[in-house]
Amino acid sequence: SSSNTNSPQENKMSESGELLTELKDRVSRSIDGASAELHELSRDIWSCPELAYQESRAHDRLVAFFTHEQGWTVDARFKLETAFRAVWRTGGVGECVNVGFLCEYDALPGIGHACGHNLIAEVGAAAGLGLKAALEGAQGRLPVQVQITVLGTPAEEDVGGKVDLLKEGAFQGMDVVFMAHPSKEDATYLPCVAEHDVTIKYHGKASHASSYPWKGVNALDAAVLCYTNMSVLRQQMRPDWRVHGVIKHGGLKPNIIPDYTELEYYLRTPTRAELPVLKEKAERCFRSAAVATGCEVEIQYARNAFDNILRIPELEQLFERNGKSLGMDFTTDEDVLTNESGSTDFGNVTFVVPGIHSYFYIGSNALNHTPEYTVAAGDDKAQFFTLRTAKALAMTALDLLLQPKAMQRVKQEFIEAKLKDEKTSSRI
């Protein structure tokens, strides 16, 4: 007969390792088992693209999905009209760890789901489902009680729904938060920068452009100068700053001197601390165009600025390990890993709750925010990659729930990341 010569500590570790393997396997099987419903969910969202804060159909579809699933408590209008929360808890008493998965579901004007937010919704829903199924089979064997919170977060492409949700206290009580974003590669992190939208309005005076041009004040000239000033500023900007603008109103007819023009700019810096420096320089460009042309200028910043992402290496390492075990192929291309991607309101969340915003390949080399990416996000081919990512997220959550030391490291790294950010900010 074989005798167990391990210490109680070693036995405990091997039991917890076995449990982890068993539960990770259950994550995979349950997500695969729900693949048809999950696919239908993201296809429905994809086929009816809705802009920020108008995502009523996508919202209702997600609410219906969780209402139909057993065991979730659904708050259909959680803090905001098109936000929702679905919560599931293990049955016991004691310390409870609250794990969040985020769904986004807003689209872009003119090109639909060109950023694949329909797939973000699917990943969040699938990860929540998978983790719940795994934990249901392990009640009584877990070192902690668990709450799973799937949060529907509207308006990422505009306004910043997560910032509004943060202001409403929607993330209170969460211990860690997960999401994944479609991209053209698998990556645990891509540089996500701080950003603020600004609208610039010039008010001039209309006049007949041929008969009495001297009586007019040309707001289009102001807009053109504004655009040119910003282009000139680019040469003096730090290489990792970004400014890009469009003229949204440029006048009505060549023979009417435009009395009103409007531009919209996105201003970006790698950290939120640098953003005010860029904003001041940009404002000088906006104002001087008004001075030169005799127009009045209004400078209106969007309600919410987006923060950069605070990184938690432990989360990234665990996610990468799980992803690799499922065959994810994480990019090692330094250009991709160091080049700025866009911005996300998830950045603001990472200053309040430790989190990960990973990226996943969807079976296409198309670039985000192009019509080709819209096609890819709705293609059946994206499903395998989307569900694989959801599995890796849920498995990473399991790592934290079953290995309290890993969770402690996440909390410690969160404190350190915030301290580092404060130190850097005080140097600017």
Ligand SMILES: NCCC[C@H](NC(=O)CCN)C(=O)O
């Ligand atoms: N004004 C907010 C713009 C956010 C936008 N986000 C992304 O593209 C990331 C993925 N949706 C951006 O332009 O960075």
